[in-house]
Amino acid sequence: DSGVTQTPKHLITATGQRVTLRCSPRSGDLSVYWYQQSLDQGLQFLIQYYNGEERAKGNILERFSAQQFPDLHSELNLSSLELGDSALYFCASSRDGGSIGETQYFGPGTRLLVL
Amino acid sequence: DQQVKQNSPSLSVQEGRISILNCDYTNSMFDYFLWYKKYPAEGPTFLISISSIKDKNEDGRFTVFLNKSAKHLSLHIVPSQPGDSAVYFCAASARSSGSARQLTFGSGTQLTVLP
Numbered sequence: 001d002s003g004v005t006q007t008p009k010h011l012i013t014a015t016g017q018r019v020t021l022r023c024s025p026r027s028g029d030l031s032v033y034w035y036q037q038s039l040d041q042g043l044q045f046l047i048q049y050y051n052g053e054e055r056a057k058g059n060i061l062e063r064f065s066a067q068q069f070p071d072l073h074s075e076l077n078l079s080s081l082e083l084g085d086s087a088l089y090f091c092a093s094s095r096d097g098g099s100i101g102e103t104q105y106f107g108p109g110t111r112l113l114v115l
Numbered sequence: 116d117q118q119v120k121q122n123s124p125s126l127s128v129q130e131g132r133i134s135i136l137n138c139d140y141t142n143s144m145f146d147y148f149l150w151y152k153k154y155p156a157e158g159p160t161f162l163i164s165i166s167s168i169k170d171k172n173e174d175g176r177f178t179v180f181l182n183k184s185a186k187h188l189s190l191h192i193v194p195s196q197p198g199d200s201a202v203y204f205c206a207a208s209a210r211s212s213g214s215a216r217q218l219t220f221g222s223g224t225q226l227t228v229l230p
Contacts, residue, residue, distance in 0.1 A: 002158065033218075042119070042204060042220040043159070056215035090158055098216055100147050100208070101166065106158035 003027065004107035006091050012113045018079040021110045023091030025072055031055070031097030032074040033104060034066055037088040049074055050097045081114045088112075118142045119207050121221035129229050134192040136224050138205030141186060145207035149218070150179060150190050153202045162203075163190070195228045202226075 003026035013019055025032050031050045035043040045058035049068035060066075063081075068074045078085060088111050092104040120139045128134045136150075146167040151159035165172040165179045165188070172179050178191045192199055202223045211217035 002160070004158070006158075035220075042121075042222040043218075045217055045219070048215060048217070050215075056211045056217055058217065092158075098210075100216065101164070102216065103149065103161045103164065104218060105161065106151075108156070108158045 002105040002107065004091060004093050004105055006089075006107035006110050008110060009108065010111050010113075012115065013081060014115055015081055015083060017081050017114075018077065019081065019112065021076040021078070021089055021091075021112075023074045023076070023093075023107060025074070025091075025093030026105055029093035029095055029105070030072065031094045032068055032072070033092040033094070033097075034060075034074070034076050035090040035092065037090065037109075038084075039087075043090060046076070048097055055097060078112070083114050086112055086114045117222075118145075119205055119219050119221040121203075121205055121224050123224050124222070125225040125227070127227045127229060128195050130197055131194045134190075134195045134199065134226055134228065136190040136192075136203050136205075136226065138188045138190075138221055139186060140188075140207050142207070142209060142219070143186075144209040145219075146210075147208040148179070148181060148188050149206045149208065150177075151204045151206060151220075152199075153204060153223070159204055192226075195226075197228045197230050200226055200228050 034046040046060040048056040149164040150162040205221040
């Protein structure tokens with residue numbers, strides 16, 4: 001158990017809908033990352049937050065947004081969903097997100113299926 | 116443009132033998148490398164890492180080798196055990212913007228250890 005929790009585990013929705021994925025980092029970790037893993041692909045970095053502020057952006061679509069709250073949990077919002085958004089979405093956390101040698105610890109993921 | 120490549124999607128080895136998983140990268144700015152292991156329906160789990168100032172790091176049955184001139188790293192598992200059967204991801208870390216660091220993942224190698 002990495003200490004990172006994600007809800008829900010599974011989500012089935014229809015095209016055009018909006019969903020929210022939730023992540024709670026490990027105790028003491030200030031940085032949260034979101035990744036997308038499509039079928040047979042590696043993990044694609046979406047976005048990073050540090051202590052409530054956006055720190056880095058990767059290949060995140062404009063239809064997607066995220067935020068980190070004062071209690072450090074994070075939410076990833078996916079809107080106007082398309083079939084191609086079906087994927088595993090992972091959250092990871094780390095101590096500060098800027099130190100060399102720092103390890104990211106991953107949650108179990110949310111499997112999103114868009115029909 | 117894939118900056119981190121794992122060219123072997125799958126690898127099968129006999130229990131007790133050595134497993135060698137390979138990873139190539141193109142970005143010279145990567146200065147820290149990690150290997151993660153992933154079982155089905157779970158998030159990636161950190162396995163072992165290496166800084167770019169070293170060429171070898173060992174942890175029990177796992178050893179990671181880094182060849183900076185060839186931009187190549189490899190993970191050796193000796194002896195391999197059936198419980199090692201999983202997808203292995205290579206990841207590389209670099210400073211992205213400001214004080215942020217970003218992980219770039221390969222597409223993974225499915226290791227199967229045969230009893």
